[in-house]
Amino acid sequence: MLQNLEQKKSFLISRKKYPKLIAAGMSNFFSKAEVTSSGRPVLLHNEVECHLLSAVDLEPEDHRHFSLLKSGLLILTTHRLIWLPSYSASTPTSASAIPLAAISHIFSSKKSLKSVFHSPRIRFQVLVSSDGRVFDPSSGSGSSSGSGSRSVVVTAVIRGKGDCDGFLVKFWDSWRARAWETTKTSSSGSGSASGSGAATGIGGGLYSSDGSVRMVGVAGILRKEQEMWESTDKSLQDAFQDLNALMSKAKEMVMLAEKMRQKLLSGTSSQTSGTNDEDMGSKEEMQDWLLSVGIISPVTKESAGALYHQQLSRQLADFVRIPLERAGGMINLIDAYCLFNRARGTELISPDDMLQACSLWEKFDVPVMLRKFDSGVMVIQNKSHSDEEVFARIKSLVTKPEALRTGISPTDAAMTLGIAPAMAKEHLLTAESKGLLCRDISPDGFRFYINLFPEIDPCNMYLVKVPWKLLF
Amino acid sequence: MQKLGDFKLPHFFNYPPYFTLQPVRETREKQIQLWKELILDYCRTQKIFVIRLEEEFPLFSNSVIERTLSHEAREAFLSALVAEGRAEWLDKGRRNCLILWHRIQEWADIIVNFVKDNGFEDSVMTVEEIRLGIESRGTELQGIDRTILVRALKLLEHKGKLAIFKGTSTDDEGVKFSV
Numbered sequence: 324m325l326q327n328l329e330q331k332k333s334f335l336i337s338r339k340k341y342p343k344l345i346a347a348g349m350s351n352f353f354s355k356a357e358v359t360s361s362g363r364p365v366l367l368h369n370e371v372e373c374h375l376l377s378a379v380d381l382e383p384e385d386h387r388h389f390s391l392l393k394s395g396l397l398i399l400t401t402h403r404l405i406w407l408p409s410y411s412a413s414t415p416t417s418a419s420a421i422p423l424a425a426i427s428h429i430f431s432s433k434k435s436l437k438s439v440f441h442s443p444r445i446r447f448q449v450l451v452s453s454d455g456r457v458f459d460p461s462s463g464s465g466s467s468s469g470s471g472s473r474s475v476v477v478t479a480v481i482r483g484k485g486d487c488d489g490f491l492v493k494f495w496d497s498w499r500a501r502a503w504e505t506t507k508t509s510s511s512g513s514g515s516a517s518g519s520g521a522a523t524g525i526g527g528g529l530y531s532s533d534g535s536v537r538m539v540g541v542a543g544i545l546r547k548e549q550e551m552w553e554s555t556d557k558s559l560q561d562a563f564q565d566l567n568a569l570m571s572k573a574k575e576m577v578m579l580a581e582k583m584r585q586k587l588l589s590g591t592s593s594q595t596s597g598t599n600d601e602d603m604g605s606k607e608e609m610q611d612w613l614l615s616v617g618i619i620s621p622v623t624k625e626s627a628g629a630l631y632h633q634q635l636s637r638q639l640a641d642f643v644r645i646p647l648e649r650a651g652g653m654i655n656l657i658d659a660y661c662l663f664n665r666a667r668g669t670e671l672i673s674p675d676d677m678l679q680a681c682s683l684w685e686k687f688d689v690p691v692m693l694r695k696f697d698s699g700v701m702v703i704q705n706k707s708h709s710d711e712e713v714f715a716r717i718k719s720l721v722t723k724p725e726a727l728r729t730g731i732s733p734t735d736a737a738m739t740l741g742i743a744p745a746m747a748k749e750h751l752l753t754a755e756s757k758g759l760l761c762r763d764i765s766p767d768g769f770r771f772y773i774n775l776f777p778e779i780d781p782c783n784m785y786l787v788k789v790p791w792k793l794l795f
Numbered sequence: 796m797q798k799l800g801d802f803k804l805p806h807f808f809n810y811p812p813y814f815t816l817q818p819v820r821e822t823r824e825k826q827i828q829l830w831k832e833l834i835l836d837y838c839r840t841q842k843i844f845v846i847r848l849e850e851e852f853p854l855f856s857n858s859v860i861e862r863t864l865s866h867e868a869r870e871a872f873l874s875a876l877v878a879e880g881r882a883e884w885l886d887k888g889r890r891n892c893l894i895l896w897h898r899i900q901e902w903a904d905i906i907v908n909f910v911k912d913n914g915f916e917d918s919v920m921t922v923e924e925i926r927l928g929i930e931s932r933g934t935e936l937q938g939i940d941r942t943i944l945v946r947a948l949k950l951l952e953h954k955g956k957l958a959i960f961k962g963t964s965t966d967d968e969g970v971k972f973s974v
Binding site: 730779784785 | 803805810814815818821832
């Protein structure tokens with residue numbers, strides 16, 4: 324604090340005595356900022372003003388060589404911090420600027436007891452070049468990590484009534500946005516979409532991407548709308564170009580697949596015995612590949628034996644063994660399909676594949692077979708499964724005293740035979756068609772009795788044979 | 796033994812499948828055969844000449860086993876009778892069936908015997924008299940269905956055994972025998 328007072332004293336004195344010297348000293352630290360005749364700063368290309376604070380002192384920490392700038396207008400732009408002397412100052416002090424590119428760090432505001440009574444301060448670190456002045460990246464190679472080796476802390480003391488926190492936020496934003504870099508790339512390119520897109524992206528929608536002075540009011544809004552339209556249009560064009568590229572590729576793929584199909588078709592139709600094994604092998608490979616991609620090869624249907632289906636068929640025969648045992652020797656095709664797919668987990672097979680695989684069993688030596696009942700129900704059963712044996716079991720069931728009087732239902736048969744009710748019904752229907760059973764349909768349901776019709780002599784209807792006695 | 800009135804029912808009347816139309820061909824054929832005989836027997840003993848399908852027919856239900864023949868089954872059995880010549884459909888809708896437990900020819904023979912037995916060789920009788928007259932009491936002709944009787948008479952007329960003529964009143968016809 325004391326230092327401050329002393330500084331102020333010396334400054335005031337020196338200012339009065341040696342205004343020119345002071346002016347020279349001050350301008351030596353900061354970069355010069357051009358000013359119009361009416362005192363407005365001349366903005367660079369694409370530079371846009373963001374925030375204003377009045378009555379700001381800029382104090383570089385090294386006070387020995389450089390003096391502070393007092394009570395001026397601090398303007399934050401996308402590219403620089405511009406300090407304009409207050410118009411009321413009697414001494415025309417030249418405007419100064421710090422390029423944002425030269426700033427290496429912005430300190431966050433520390434709220435302490437001290438700061439309550441003090442004027443708010445914004446502190447930031449500035450890279451200085453070898454001569455001690457603010458590093459000016461525009462004069463150098465363009466990279467901020469160039470010749471600026473030392474850094475000096477500069478404090479902006481805000482004595483006015485401006486929104487200090489808001490300014491700090493915008494300061495951060497602008498500094499991070501690095502608008503000065505993208506300006507370079509977009510100016511070098513011919514307005515490519517990425518450039519302008521990036522600019523708007525980095526700008527975070529805060530600034531319009533053209534370099535003219537920001538307009539306020541309705542005109543500004545309209546301009547913003549216009550720019551949004553233009554950028555959308557551009558990005559759409561690019562997207563559609565990609566889409567066109569994709570479509571042309573897809574077309575190529577389809578043509579390729581067609582060519583392969585033709586080749587396969589021509590291969591099998593030409594029944595040349597001279598086809599060597601290699602050809603057949605590669606053709607099979609191609610078939611498999613097509614199948615795996617999902618294209619149904621026309622050859623498969625004719626040849627009925629693509630490798631895929633063969634392997635699937637064998638796999639299915641192995642798998643279905645255990646469910647068959649559990650189901651008592653016969654299992655509904657639909658049930659088998661569900662079980663098989665669940666066991667597979669991924670790479671599920673379609674019902675068509677299932678049917679194909681089952682019909683291929685005829686060609687192999689597997690212990691299972693596909694069987695279709697008259698009712699249309701399809702089942703998988705063991706080859707060793709004998710209908711006669713099932714009929715014998717049914718007969719013994721249906722001639723039990725209770726069954727003679729009331730018959731059996733498919734559920735009863737299912738329980739006795741140890742198979743699913745649907746399967747049991749199929750067995751009962753088959754037994755009926757063989758003349759072993761006859762049916763009884765009533766409000767009680769669908770039941771089966773042992774077929775006693777053959778026992779009845781139509782010429783002697785009242786003759787009662789043994790089985791009938793059991794009915795009463 | 797179960798009875799339906801005074802009619803003795805066969806044992807298989809209590810066999811539930813008997814009341815379900817069997818789909819298997821062989822079994823069905825047997826079933827139809829049994830029903831045909833049963834129907835004819837029953838109608839003969841009960842002197843039933845017409846079966847109306849939409850009405851209740853005692854033979855078609857068995858309350859003991861709680862089974863009833865479906866309409867489809869009834870039609871199937873009666874159609875079998877018609878095919879055999881033992882019945883006739885009285886209407887196109889197949890709702891009424893004339894049961895011929897005696898064929899028409901048999902009825903004709905019965906009439907001839909009746910005429911001979913009673914010495915009516917040259918007499919004249921009305922149709923109603925043949926049906927309900929004192930002479931026919933106790934014979935098979937008693938209560939014969941009029942349609943059947945007329946058919947039999949017509950058959951005999953065709954053979955020249957009698958002549959049918961319209962009577963004085965419009966609702967009765969007369970027969971002059973010349974057996």
